[in-house]
Amino acid sequence: MIKNYIKLALKLMLRKKYYTALTLVGISFTIMIITVFASFVDQIIGANTPERNRSRMLLLDKVSIYRNGKSTDATPSVHFLQHLPKLESAETVSILKRNEFVSFLNGKTAGHVLQQTDENLWNIADFKFVEGKSYTTDDVKSGARVAVINEKTKEHFFNNEDAEGKSITIYGQAFKVIGVLKSAAAFSKLYGDVYVPYTTDMNLHTTEKAIEGTYSAIILSKSEDARKVRTELRSQMRKIGRNANGADSLKLYPFSSIEQFAKSSSSNDDEPEYGKTTIILLIVMVLFMLIPAISLINLNLSRIGERAEEIGVRKSFGATSGALVKQFIIENVIITLIGGLIGLGMSIYASKLLIQVINSFDPLFKMPTDTFIVSWPVFAFCLFSCLIFGLVSGAYPAWKMSRMNVIYALKGGNSL
Amino acid sequence: MIQLSNIEKVYRTKAIETIALDKINLTINKGEFVAIMGPSGCGKSSLLNIMGLLDAPTTGVLTIDGQSVTNFRNKKLANFRNQKLGFIFQSYHLINDLSVVDNVELPLLYRSGVTSFERRKLAVEALEKVGLSARTKHYPNQLSGGQRQRVAIARAIVGNPEIILADEPTGNLDSAMGEEVMKIMLDLNKQEGTTIVMVTHDEFMAKKTQRIIRFFDGQQVN
Numbered sequence: 001m002i003k004n005y006i007k008l009a010l011k012l013m014l015r016k017k018y019y020t021a022l023t024l025v026g027i028s029f030t031i032m033i034i035t036v037f038a039s040f041v042d043q044i045i046g047a048n049t050p051e052r053n054r055s056r057m058l059l060l061d062k063v064s065i066y067r068n069g070k071s072t073d074a075t076p077s078v079h080f081l082q083h084l085p086k087l088e089s090a091e092t093v094s095i096l097k098r099n100e101f102v103s104f105l106n107g108k109t110a111g112h113v114l115q116q117t118d119e120n121l122w123n124i125a126d127f128k129f130v131e132g133k134s135y136t137t138d139d140v141k142s143g144a145r146v147a148v149i150n151e152k153t154k155e156h157f158f159n160n161e162d163a164e165g166k167s168i169t170i171y172g173q174a175f176k177v178i179g180v181l182k183s184a185a186a187f188s189k190l191y192g193d194v195y196v197p198y199t200t201d202m203n204l205h206t207t208e209k210a211i212e213g214t215y216s217a218i219i220l221s222k223s224e225d226a227r228k229v230r231t232e233l234r235s236q237m238r239k240i241g242r243n244a245n246g247a248d249s250l251k252l253y254p255f256s257s258i259e260q261f262a263k264s265s266s267s268n269d270d271e272p273e274y275g276k277t278t279i280i281l282l283i284v285m286v287l288f289m290l291i292p293a294i295s296l297i298n299l300n301l302s303r304i305g306e307r308a309e310e311i312g313v314r315k316s317f318g319a320t321s322g323a324l325v326k327q328f329i330i331e332n333v334i335i336t337l338i339g340g341l342i343g344l345g346m347s348i349y350a351s352k353l354l355i356q357v358i359n360s361f362d363p364l365f366k367m368p369t370d371t372f373i374v375s376w377p378v379f380a381f382c383l384f385s386c387l388i389f390g391l392v393s394g395a396y397p398a399w400k401m402s403r404m405n406v407i408y409a410l411k412g413g414n415s416l
Numbered sequence: 417m418i419q420l421s422n423i424e425k426v427y428r429t430k431a432i433e434t435i436a437l438d439k440i441n442l443t444i445n446k447g448e449f450v451a452i453m454g455p456s457g458c459g460k461s462s463l464l465n466i467m468g469l470l471d472a473p474t475t476g477v478l479t480i481d482g483q484s485v486t487n488f489r490n491k492k493l494a495n496f497r498n499q500k501l502g503f504i505f506q507s508y509h510l511i512n513d514l515s516v517v518d519n520v521e522l523p524l525l526y527r528s529g530v531t532s533f534e535r536r537k538l539a540v541e542a543l544e545k546v547g548l549s550a551r552t553k554h555y556p557n558q559l560s561g562g563q564r565q566r567v568a569i570a571r572a573i574v575g576n577p578e579i580i581l582a583d584e585p586t587g588n589l590d591s592a593m594g595e596e597v598m599k600i601m602l603d604l605n606k607q608e609g610t611t612i613v614m615v616t617h618d619e620f621m622a623k624k625t626q627r628i629i630r631f632f633d634g635q636q637v638n
Contacts, residue, residue: 001525003532004518004521004525004532007518008513008514011513011514012513015513309509309511310511310513312509313509313510313511313522314522314526315470315494316468316470316497316503316509317497317498317503317522317523317526317571317575318494318495318497318498318499318523318526318527319494319525319526320490320491320494320495320526321490322491323526406470406471407465407470407471410470410505410509
């Protein structure tokens with residue numbers, strides 16, 4: 001029977017071209033927006049390369065310093081981060097600073113994101129190398145002028161020829177390229193066009209003893225529970241107390257990406273409130289789906305009269321209300337799934353377009369367009385959304401159709 | 417086969433009450449071919465709708481094949497219609513989006529345990545009986561009025577129902593096509609023993625049946 005319904009649904013779609021086109025446009029645009037939105041959220045909080053361990057990765061980029069009853073918030077210094085106490089709950093800690101530099105080459109000007117890091121970054125992040133390797137502990141200790149670049153930078157500097165062993169100039173100093181990696185997701189905190197040892201930072205020693213600085217740390221937690229790291233770190237800070245360079249006390253805010261994201265909608269700076277963010281996200285998603293779903297419900301309801309005769313015939317020959325509901329829902333789900341798949345396809349182009357639009361605001365620092373991708377979990381989520389969309393927009397009209405009085409239906413009326 | 421006892425059908429609105437059927441007592445025997453005649457608005461279609469379980473009487477008892485069906489619930493009514501009854505309508509009521517064979521298969525879709533292969537086989541057989549086996553893949557709008565009504569007959573008989581209720585089956589057809597359709601119904605009654613109740617305005621067609629029941633103002637008059 002289901003095969004018959006599917007056949008009828010496809011035939012109906014072909015015969016009612018105007019309705020089909022209108023429905024498909026509505027559904028595909030809805031799913032496209034949901035997919036781009038979900039992909040964007042996924043890029044920020046999902047476990048994607050290079051942040052496969054994202055749920056265990058905590059970014060420490062803020063310290064509250066309490067002095068004489070007053071507190072100031074600051075970015076930590078490299079010295080402070082180098083002397084963080086050893087944490088039982090953490091697997092490893094990496095120090096890094098995000099910077100930018102501009103290059104002029106063969107008349108082309110380009111901006112590059114520079115990440116000045118230690119060697120631990122390569123253990124935390126999941127980069128894919130296409131050439132060479134990363135820098136080592138010795139390289140970092142000795143301040144070796146070596147660089148790992150991404151494919152986008154390789155294309156810019158070396159026109160896609162082998163880059164290993166060649167050099168690039170950063171802030172007037174030559175760095176030898178020792179590795180090339182696949183471009184990471186543009187929204188990743190670890191995204192960089194060029195990675196160099198932080199010990200090559202020319203400003204490194206000027207702020208040596210201060211707590212305030214320009215560095216961050218990525219802490220890889222041993223467990224999924226980020227609170228353990230936070231609790232341990234804050235308790236260690238309390239022990240350090242007055243010894244911390246004139247500060248009465250210090251408070252650190254290491255948060256995972258999802259926590260940072262949750263925190264953005266929370267007034268509580270100490271602990272993220274997931275519930276609130278989840279609710280906001282859900283409301284946004286539901287609104288995205290509900291408005292076109294209501295339009296589709298209306299469109300379906302307006303077509304009840306058109307299908308009255310068919311409903312009358314089916315009922316006359318023994319169709320139960322349940323069978324009719326099933327039929328109309330299947331029809332709706334099929335058209336929704338087709339629209340959804342079109343929407344998913346469109347979202348790939350829409351996301352690239354979005355990056356291009358973002359890039360047009362800052363042509364110097366262009367994000368790679370191919371890193372904003374629809375991941376499988378997002379694809380599955382959106383397909384699931386399609387099904388829900390199909391059920392929601394089909395159920396009420398289907399129920400209403402199935403309740404139609406058979407005699408009026410046979411007369412082509414829609415008295416219910 | 418069909419027994420109506422004190423069947424009354426009253427249509428009520430806020431302002432008016434219309435008695436469509438007034439205490440009808442009628443028995444239609446198994447294998448009988450009966451014509452119901454009368455002027456427009458006399459209650460013929462109301463009677464057919466009640467016999468077809470498409471509408472409920474206001475009062476009275478309807479018994480079909482020994483079962484009192486008046487108090488059947490929706491699902492049971494649907495199953496009963498599917499198993500026992502076949503309908504032929506004046507305006508055919510074929511689904512234009514379905515091919516001829518798919519239209520004919522329709523009653524079997526709602527019958528459990530019939531595979532798609534069996535459905536197709538039975539539908540083709542029914543179409544053969546009405547002389548349309550060459551038109552299985554056509555669509556209703558590619559057929560003439562007479563052919564459409566023959567498809568409708570094939571749909572009515574595909575599930576091998578014991579009763580066929582025909583509401584002016586020749587009403588939209590010219591005399592030649594009407595004859596053709598009538599002949600199929602007569603054959604069906606004769607060869608298969610199917611009980612047929614036909615509402616008609618056409619005296620000539622009615623005379624071909626075994627019995628004519630006349631109605632006037634909601635009452636049986638003969």
